[in-house]
Amino acid sequence: MSVMPRSPVARQPRRAAMSEFEDRLRRELKGEVAFDAGSRGRYATDASIYQIMPLGVVVPRNQQDLSLALEVARDFGAPVLPRGGGTSQCGQTVNEALVIDTSRWLTGIGELDVEARTVSVEPGVVLDHLNAWLKPHGLWFPVDVSTSAQCTLGGMAGNNSCGSRSIRYGNMVHNVLGLEATLADGREAVFGRFDEIAPGSALAGLADSVAAIMQREAAAIREHYPQVLRRVGGYNLDLFDCRNPIPYDAEGRANFAHLLIGSEGTLAFTRKLTLKLSPLPVHKVLGVVNFPTFYQAMDMTQHIVELGPAAVELVDRTMIELALENPAFRPTVEKSLIGRPDAMLLVEFAGESLDSQLHQLKALETLMGDLGLPGSVVGLESGAEQSALWNVRKAGLNIMMSMKGDGKPVSFIEDCAVPLEHLAEYTEQLTDVFHRHGTEGTWYAHASVGTLHVRPILDMRRGGATKMRAIAEEASELVRRYKGAYSGEHGDGICRGEWVAWQFGAQLDAAFGEIKRLFDPDNRFNPNKIVDTPKMDDARLFRFPADHQILAVATELDWSAWDVTRDPLSGELGGPGSGGDPANGLAKAVEMCNNNGHCRKFDAGTMCPSYRISRDERHLTRGRANTLRLVLSGKIGDRGLASDEVAETLDLCVSCKGCKRDCPTGVDMAKFKIEARAARVKARGLGWRDRLVSELPRYAPWMRHVGRLAARVENVSWLGGRAKRWLGFAEARSLPIFAGDYLRTTRRAARDEAPRSGSPPVAEVVLFVDTFNNYFEGDNAAAARRVLEAAGYRVHFNILEGERPLCCGRTYLAAGRVDRARQEAQRTLETLMPYVERGVKIVGLEPSCLLTLRDEFLHYGLGDEATRLADAAMLFEEFLVAEKQAGRLKLELAPLAVGRAKVHGHCHQKAFDAFTPVTTVLGWIPELKVEAIASSCCGMAGSFGYEAEHLDASRQMAELSLLPAVREADEDTWIVADGTSCRHQILDGAGREALHVARVLAAALPVHTN
Template sequence: MLVQPLHFVPVNPLGLSSSSPLARLLHKELRGDVLFSQADRGRYATDASIYQIMPIGVVVPRDQDDLLTCLDIARSEKTPILARGGGTSQCGQTVGEALVIDNSKWLNKVIDFDKEKLSITVEPGMVLDHLNAWLKPHGLWFPVDVSTAAQCTIGGMAGNNSCGSRSIEYGNMVHNVLGIDAVLADGTQARFETLENMTQNARVQQIVQGLQQIATRERDEIIERVPKVLRRVAGYNIDLFDCQNPLAYTDDGSANLAHILVGSEGTLAYSRQITLKLAPLPAVKVLGVINFPTFYQAMDMTQHIVKLKPTAVELVDRTMIDLSLSNPAFRPVIEKALVGQPQAILLVEFAGDSKAELLEKLSALSDLMSDLGLPESVTNMIDAGEQKALWDVRKAGLNIMMSMKGDGKPVSFIEDCAVPLVHLAEYTERLTEVFHKYQTEGTWYAHASVGTLHVRPILDMRRNGAADMRAIAEEASALVREYKGAYSGEHGDGLCRGEWVAWQYGPKLNQAFSEIKNLFDPDNRYNPDKIVRPPKMDDKSNFRFAPGYRELPIASKMDWSAWNVTRDPASGLETAPGTGDDRTGGLAKAVEMCNNNGHCRKFDAGTMCPSYRITKDERHVTRGRANTLRLAISGQLGDDGLASAEVKEVLDLCVSCKGCKRDCPTGVDMAKVKIEARAAWVDRNGSTLRDRMVAFMPRYAPYASRIGGLLAAGERLPWVAGWLKKFVGLAPQRAFPKFQRSFLSQQTESTSAGSKEVLLFVDTFNNYMEPENAAAAQAVLQAAGYTVHLNIKANERPLCCGRTFLSAGLVDEAKKEARRTLDALMPFVHRGVAVVGLEPSCLLSLRDEFLSYGYGDEAKELAASAFLFEEFLVKEQAAGRIDLALLDLQPLTSNKAALHGHCHQKAFDAVRPVQAVLKWIPELDVSLIESSCCGMAGSFGYEAEHYAASQAMGELSLFPAIREADAGTIFVADGTSCRHQIADGTQQNALHVARVLAMSLGRP
């Protein structure tokens, strides 16, 4: 669902550069964002490569008029321009000392659509997945399906000449672009398309004639030097006039001048609208997963597999398999594909209109593998859901690889060399020997079908990585030349392969590229120093970890030693985990886990990242936050480190949903980092009254519950409530929490119902605000035959997880609560009694934050024994310890239930157990609301300055889904915040799953 971005004005958008005439002029003339602060520029100084170059400034144009005005101003000020979309380039194409223009927030509209002609015109900021979601109802798609489809933009794809998994069937970007409306460096607007259709004014005519003269003059050199493989994206597409080319860019062999812009990386013109060729959506797809005992066999047999005419053949190597198995989101998916312990698997897809024909192709694939000596090696996947899930794992390949902890990381610089399939096995074997020569290992995945394998040697770019990168590149290039391949096969040139353009094409064509650049951009203002006159790939001054990079000393409050690891360079495996004493280095490395892939910018699945979904601002996405934090802890934003105002600003809309903990393939845990940043801010600046009111709620709740009626009466006096809310900083639209008589105060320490035992951990919210949930859980557990113990100790206040203290940055107070909780619960844990909780954010703290307090084995033992209410029921039922007949569940008055999962449930894969126990109720149809964060997020939605953002998050999908549900639907939400947000946003009551089960038992 596409939504209008909610606009939040930066605290100081012009920052220290406000004296810049360019900044002042842009700010005066444009309606979009003009960002010149050090932090804003730093967030755009990197892409998904190893490079960092601080831009002059950043502009986010509101519309096409804004864009044209910005280009006019830049031209008058002689300012270099750099177009940017999702910022996912892996070679440094979208970093440079220029004025960065971010198309992704506003320039993302469909301009024209012709279903009959299979064409569509879009603005450059259109995200590929957004486009395909728009096209799906028409039975069409844009088939250049790159792995970053959820965040990459069409403009960026055109700039890089992107390819995707199914290029063997559909070709590269250049084969699927019909026309480009562009702005030249001198301000001329022109449409580039087929020669016969182009309108040629004097300026355009000059360019066309110049291109034709160059192509004619260098025809022999083009035939000799341009690689004869599909995947070749280096330099400019100078061979577009060669109609005899067997890899021609157009179906009819005609010359299309738009194709000179495709792959030009924004160095020739600014593409403001792009017309694409569409394809019908395949009616049916099937997938065969081939398991290979050796990597060499997978590479060697690909040449035979492609003869079956698949639409894709994609590689996943053993390293990626192991990393996928270690990721809770990917493990169940990859396990279904494996046969034994393969060293590599190939995903072979067939697509078409007839399922029967495709099943025959799968059968032929199995027969082929038997003939090749690998019987029983193919796992067939017919179900569309299973196929998509496995493709999602493959698409996350790069990010999975980058999830390695420690300083050594897989580095992109030779990762998409393309060689003919007949040489693929030998090439990969010899390149592996090169890696071993330099005492490292490579990670392999991707496009086996076209001989383009993404391989990244594991290098430490803080130390000797640059020298090894240069040496490996030189040896790899010699292999590519020997096998008559292409050194740049998919991801473009940028900073890491620009200098290799001359090597690939020779001095004559390299000079021709300079002439082409001069034809279009004689002043070298459009993305300067890319493709033509590029820097050396190992110019360390351009590295993200440049010489002199340091980390400020940080007294971290929590244990980050898991990230401070060393790694065997030859195997890439962790050899020495960090210790709890080295916490600061681990925190820095946890932040640096972000490789800028931009997966947090996705829009249609998972939780991450709710604040970006409502703002479309780089500063309000996990990547932008991670970059800001990295700049802060390395002193690039000053000496304040985590306590800086810039860090506070980027974390302002972070709702600590933990979506990134699960959805981010590299495992950036921004919620945990925010705790440290919040603590650093509080240590320096102190806490507000509002923050302390929230933080200490568990301690004053016993007293508030005794005067709950008085508090409720105050809410009925608008002038009193309004003044108090304004004084504290609460949203006037929200009602004060309603305290009730404590559930635990009415209980004894245990209620006997059977020989089995369980301890019900009743949190502050379910004890003092919604005691009916605790009563329902107690009733269900008793009905299941359990003696239910409660967290009651005479003359002591109830136990607390400490989460409210964490949200306020009071980590030491949270640790005190954790210590008290451990002391009370460990006797139960030691005798094998499970600890069961109702509130996801509270109970899951026992499995997450408690492990970071330095409490050692005790914390680990409690974490292993702590379960959400529904997790416990599912576990016990699977073990045969619950007889469902014992529960005696009956149909409800409604036969439909809609479930919204709490963010922390999603982060810990704990939503499925809720679905499972609801399905125990006879005749109940359970549906899952595909939603991100509800928007309440603890106290976030109560805060006056965050109310609008809170509601916008709810409106993304949760509120509409509830409003559109059938009358009588039961809404289920385990989170206290979620239930309150649903009530405020939709006037519907949502229930904890324990209450739904109790209702089915006939309990109130």
């Protein structure tokens, strides 16, 4: 596929030379070299609507590797494409080139000068990582883009990124002092102020030529460059324009480095950046203004900015509603609402004095009253509350993309910037344009500088490209009428590249071409960006071209809920395809990933543990989704979900469900893995280890008789090691010991008769004792029963006389045996429904088991009963908290012998927003100080941590934060973890016993209740 339909294609290695090209890279580089279809497919997309298969991928280990990769590419005439987080929204980081990914190893930070407020970084440094590193010094890099958790400084420089607070701090170009780069001919050069370029240096000739072009085109530059802060199109040829002092330093001297800022990797390959830092604001307050109409929000922004805020950010009604549907965002958004606003503006004041910021907040309230909207401001002074709301705003793109169905908000005109006095009129007229084309737009972002992110909802499979072109034509006329910038923040790339000539005129467009040829005469650096770009609607470049197909695959789970359509104007789901084909639904569920890379973040959330230890795109939620999408569309592999490419990319997925919660579009990789495992089992059969693990619930009743014998065998090193090796288990990992059968030994509970419908309501509960807490750790079930009975509940159990205990089927799902899991679900439904019909709650101890009733049970096609059971299923702590809130819980607790507890949350608890109740119930124990460990997945993940090939990965995940935090705890601190696997990992890795919450509460029961 060519990416240069309007100009000669950059010289490519001949097909016969591709193998030699790859071989030489492998021989000479220490880093990773990947030319396989799966790896190339994972780098074929960014956060845009485009997809172009690269020649190959290189992940350089160090600067020497980078030099070697550029040298080899130059020798073979191969185009090169720099890539960081891959978050670009216009197609800047996709091309038919050798992709050089700097984000894994080129992440050095150094040369910090606190007094001068400067720092040097390599291009792969992530913005949030840099700011965390700078925070102890009271400094930060203030170009705070919404993708700060995953974007790299090199990518930000390439796009001339802006951020929410650009009204105070400016864009990337205002905050870069210099850079080091490799030129197309291999020479290394240091870009800085023009007046400091040494005569005869690598840059001297280039600088003179560029200066001559700028001076020659001075009149055209003054005429055509938009006079707005947010202008990132083309090249920065206004370096010498005194009317636009932005590119100048404090002494008024122009900087040659600024030509490369926003150049999208087309002129040189950046190796290091020198950044200008700012003092961290000491105090911040946030005023959330609620507007009855969107027009009022836009019209009043021009008055709000007169108060001197650090940021004014828009959140429209669509984004508010979608955020309220996300359990991670709902509580935060609800605190900021006054009624049902059509839009909100987040107005931040920041500085040295809290009194001054509170005075500004009061001034905002007064202003809104003067403008006719008294009582419309919610003030947030708490740093935690402000941070939570900013996180919602930062997730704006992902929240918008969480819409189900083929129609998605499409990025192509979202960065148009207009002067504030025209903002209300511009947005109103653009909304009319959307309506004329039968769609609606979603609005959010930088109201303070007149750059609103707006994405009309289009179905790119069915006529979306035609509408995109028509809307772009009309939007451009509006931008020109209001003297704005067509490209205001996210760069040109593919979707706005063809508009460079429209914005700047033919004369300056020709000058851009001249600049490109000066720097890159062979057109090898990210060709066809900014200069000689393809059409924005070139169908060959779309991720979903007109001939896009979805393979017919037999799914085991019901995915039909994703096979829906949405009316672009009303937002209502329905119409052809709604609730339709499960295979289409599976593909569309995969396509919910918008490639924004939120899964690359490294904060305290759970997503994505395998990426955290590997930094490998293959082991990332986004990388996995791209692989699955390409497989399901027949682009890679020939065996569908059973292919080796799918098995490889899912190998380190621990099914933690962190993505289900932390991914704003709700990509659930754990559920995809079930389908993939099922397909592979059908194609290749089931191994002994998987069969042994999956059948655990069936043979466990008999293993209690031989549990001690098995433990003795394991303790004989040569015999236990041989058995583990034969089964594929890690020799260094101890195996669980069958300790009994709690349910069968509790004869009174086992003899309970099934309840009859219509029985009079009593204080009762079903304790769902899972396989692990029944056969391995019965003390947990016993403790839970004591607590529930102490609180006045009659406890029923998930077993009937003469039958095997009910099971969630989790072990079957992990092995891809969905048919067996469905059978267990059916049996569970039939037994528990009489309780559910009486309003009795089903309470579980093991998060992964109980929450299966609330998740996978709903995807077996079992009808309304499954939904009713899911509504009745609660974790032990959730039940206690709900009963207390309802005024029904009477639980007396006494102080413990210990005064502190450190708590690790199971991944599934976090995914289902069920971890807070754990710390809540522990907080009921008098004098106990409770601390939640900021941990991701423990790494054990069911059988994953026992498997020989996964032992190292399992331990690395645990060492990220969990085990170090456990080791820091003194002997007077209890370690608490609800997950069976988590407790085993903690015992193996730190030598500490971790307790289920039920045991802690039982220990706190007064003596007379035990």
